[in-house]
Amino acid sequence: MRKSKLSASSLSIGYLQPPSVLAQDLNLDLYGGELVCLLGPNGAGKSTLMRTLCGLQGLLQGSIEIMGRCLSGLSPKERASCFAVVLTERLQLGPFSVRDLVCLGRHPHTTGFGRLRPRDEAVIEWAMQCTDIAAIQARHVNELSDGQRQRVMIARALAQETPLLFLDEPTAFLDLSGRIEVAKLLKHLARNTRKAVLMSTHDLDLALSVADRIWLMGGQGAFQTGAPEDMVLTKAFEAVFCGKDILFDRMRGSFKARQAFSGVIALKGDGLRRFWTAHALEREGFKIIPQEGRQEPCVEVLEDGAGWTSRFRGRHQKHASIYDLVTAIRALKEDRDLSRENGGDI
Amino acid sequence: MAKPFNIAHCFISGRNRPSRAVLWGMLSFMLIFLFLLALSVGSVSIPLETTLDILMHKGEDLVLHRIIWDLRFPKIFTALLAGAALSVSGLQMQTLFRNALAGPFVLGINAGAGLGVALVVLGTGAGITLMGNAGLIAQLSLFLASILGAASVLIVVLSLSQRVQNNVTLLIVGLIFGMMVNSLVSVLIYFSEPEEIQSYLIWTFGSFRGVTWDKLAVLAPAILSGLMIALTTVKPLNALLLGETYARSMGLSLKSARRLIIMSTAILAGSVTAFCGPIGFLGIAVPHLCRGLFRTSDHRVLFPAVLLIGAALALISEIAAQLPGTQQTLPLNAITALLGGPVILWVILKRRIAVNA
Numbered sequence: 001m002r003k004s005k006l007s008a009s010s011l012s013i014g015y016l017q018p019p020s021v022l023a024q025d026l027n028l029d030l031y032g033g034e035l036v037c038l039l040g041p042n043g044a045g046k047s048t049l050m051r052t053l054c055g056l057q058g059l060l061q062g063s064i065e066i067m068g069r070c071l072s073g074l075s076p077k078e079r080a081s082c083f084a085v086v087l088t089e090r091l092q093l094g095p096f097s098v099r100d101l102v103c104l105g106r107h108p109h110t111t112g113f114g115r116l117r118p119r120d121e122a123v124i125e126w127a128m129q130c131t132d133i134a135a136i137q138a139r140h141v142n143e144l145s146d147g148q149r150q151r152v153m154i155a156r157a158l159a160q161e162t163p164l165l166f167l168d169e170p171t172a173f174l175d176l177s178g179r180i181e182v183a184k185l186l187k188h189l190a191r192n193t194r195k196a197v198l199m200s201t202h203d204l205d206l207a208l209s210v211a212d213r214i215w216l217m218g219g220q221g222a223f224q225t226g227a228p229e230d231m232v233l234t235k236a237f238e239a240v241f242c243g244k245d246i247l248f249d250r251m252r253g254s255f256k257a258r259q260a261f262s263g264v265i266a267l268k269g270d271g272l273r274r275f276w277t278a279h280a281l282e283r284e285g286f287k288i289i290p291q292e293g294r295q296e297p298c299v300e301v302l303e304d305g306a307g308w309t310s311r312f313r314g315r316h317q318k319h320a321s322i323y324d325l326v327t328a329i330r331a332l333k334e335d336r337d338l339s340r341e342n343g344g345d346i
Numbered sequence: 347m348a349k350p351f352n353i354a355h356c357f358i359s360g361r362n363r364p365s366r367a368v369l370w371g372m373l374s375f376m377l378i379f380l381f382l383l384a385l386s387v388g389s390v391s392i393p394l395e396t397t398l399d400i401l402m403h404k405g406e407d408l409v410l411h412r413i414i415w416d417l418r419f420p421k422i423f424t425a426l427l428a429g430a431a432l433s434v435s436g437l438q439m440q441t442l443f444r445n446a447l448a449g450p451f452v453l454g455i456n457a458g459a460g461l462g463v464a465l466v467v468l469g470t471g472a473g474i475t476l477m478g479n480a481g482l483i484a485q486l487s488l489f490l491a492s493i494l495g496a497a498s499v500l501i502v503v504l505s506l507s508q509r510v511q512n513n514v515t516l517l518i519v520g521l522i523f524g525m526m527v528n529s530l531v532s533v534l535i536y537f538s539e540p541e542e543i544q545s546y547l548i549w550t551f552g553s554f555r556g557v558t559w560d561k562l563a564v565l566a567p568a569i570l571s572g573l574m575i576a577l578t579t580v581k582p583l584n585a586l587l588l589g590e591t592y593a594r595s596m597g598l599s600l601k602s603a604r605r606l607i608i609m610s611t612a613i614l615a616g617s618v619t620a621f622c623g624p625i626g627f628l629g630i631a632v633p634h635l636c637r638g639l640f641r642t643s644d645h646r647v648l649f650p651a652v653l654l655i656g657a658a659l660a661l662i663s664e665i666a667a668q669l670p671g672t673q674q675t676l677p678l679n680a681i682t683a684l685l686g687g688p689v690i691l692w693v694i695l696k697r698r699i700a701v702n703a
Contacts, residue, residue, distance in 0.1 A: 056594055076599055077597040093587040093588065095638075095642055104588060107585050114580070114581040114646065
């Protein structure tokens with residue numbers, strides 16, 4: 001059996017003053033080499049769970065064991081050599097070089113004034129290599145882009161040399177490539193350093209593509225865990241996130257806004273172009289059915305990129321792009337809705 | 347492995363800034379120069395040669411000998427110690443509260459000392475003159491009152507700091523507490539005679555000149571012990587740069603760090619205020635100046651930098667307040683404000699530009 005780096009049993013988290021329990025009876029494990037993504041709506045208690053697990057906040061009930069030792073029995077310094085964290089708060093530290101910031105990660109390992117020994121220097125170099133920031137080590141932290149700064153904060157956490165790494169929404173302020181870079185980096189770190197990495201995120205796509213395991217907090221104490229794909233198949237995501245405005249597409253693993261129903265439309269064609277045409281029509285609120293015979297309304301994806309044709313309320317049209325197609329159909333639909341409102345006598 | 351020093355690299359990436367070694371050299375040289383300058387200028391100008399002769403015990407002139415040894419030396423040492431003390435405590439407060447405008451007195455220490463002094467000067471009706479030849483007992487009671495005032499504020503703030511959760515709350519508590527204490531002083535002023543009020547006002551101007559060798563024997567050990575405690579806060583202060591949560595995640599005990607920081611600040615700022623009056627601006631301006639010069643917030647660099655530049659600026663203020671060559675002196679606080687004000691303005695304006703850009 002695998003040995004967990006962290007295990008919590010019948011854990012309750014929340015606050016004493018004013019009393020509120022965010023989740024209870026949680027049984028959790030974190031294993032070395034795994035990247036776990038913590039998902040859940042705002043207010044479900046993701047940050048509270050993270051803070052509780054790394055001892056920055058007291059737990060209400062239950063117990064947490066780190067590498068076989070009880071968390072509450074650890075001194076602050078021992079805790080600091082078990083966990084490193086990357087937080088969401090923006091830094092405001094004046095002039096400070098990247099290297100100096102990574103050096104701060106050695107804080108629990110140094111004594112006195114924080115003088116670095118050769119071993120500390122070696123760890124700092126390694127942390128900067130891992131996160132690919134060695135080239136910018138002389139730059140100042142407040143001159144960096146958000147993506148670079150996040151890598152620097154991860155390097156600082158690595159320099160702390162801990163078996164567990166917790167990150168609170170590390171991709172929150174980043175652009176698409178920055179998000180993917182950070183996610184890839186974390187996965188790589190988990191695999192190669194055998195750290196247990198836990199990150200909270202709102203980015204479901206990212207979680208689905210990199211996470212080894214999902215922790216899903218549903219609010220009102222609901223908690224589920226499993227591989228991302230398990231979570232799709234058990235409809236766990238839908239249960240937590242779907243409401244009157246949001247739908248979950250189980251085939252694509254993504255959420256979309258629920259549209260007002262506009263009617264049924266037949267679609268003919270195949271391949272990638274059919275997929276995205278359907279996507280556009282669904283965005284307009286249409287339910288797609290396969291084309292059989294000559295029902296109306298219908299859309300046909302012409303072969304060889306020749307465009308699209310549509311038949312709607314007796315009008316036959318040709319369109320050069322999906323945008324044209326959707327705009328034309330929307331105009332006809334609005335026209336139809338208007339005539340229905342007026343009792344159909346126009 | 348040490349990398350060879352590369353001048354070209356320094357100019358390309360270092361934006362033509364002098365390296366740290368050069369800065370340290372320049373600072374030490376400036377301090378020695380200021381020291382000699384302060385010995386020779388004053389209401390009586392003493393040529394540098396004569397000054398050096400007197401230092402070597404070769405001079406014949408007993409009056410000049412007395413001026414140098416019994417007046418100027420204590421004054422200079424007081425300025426150096428006070429400048430260093432206020433700047434170090436200013437640095438501590440700015441990092442602890444993550445506030446660019448924090449200084450040695452944000453916790454109300456000066457207000458406490460002021461109340462102590464006000465109680466003696468205004469409350470006793472004894473009409474103790476501060477700058478004149480007041481009796482030793484009167485002077486002693488003044489310092490005692492000032493230290494007691496500062497210490498009692500410290501004790502209140504320290505005990506609150508163990509209960510208050512975050513540092514911003516503590517900052518506000520300190521400020522409000524200081525205002526309340528100050529309002530007590532204004533009540534005392536309201537019921538006092540004009541001469542007493544003048545005496546009190548002169549104390550609030552600040553001065554390094556009232557400190558003799560006897561008093562220095564108390565002030566110097568107090569400040570040195572405060573600096574020793576401050577030295578142990580260098581590492582916690584560096585951790586606090588990232589904020590309290592990060593600091594805790596790196597194993598820092600917030601309460602004990604806060605206790606050490608407040609204790610050393612209280613000793614430093616409290617003893618300076620007791621002996622020299624509430625000297626403003628130095629404590630706020632010097633840390634900013636050092637961050638700008640050394641381009642870092644690392645306290646392992648800032649601590650010695652702040653120490654040296656704080657001492658130098660205090661000495662410059664003292665020399666300028668003397669109005670060299672004349673019999674007149676200006677209030678010390680007027681000079682420190684004129685020197686420190688622009689630095690603080692620069693910091694605020696630079697930050698605004700950075701935000702707008």
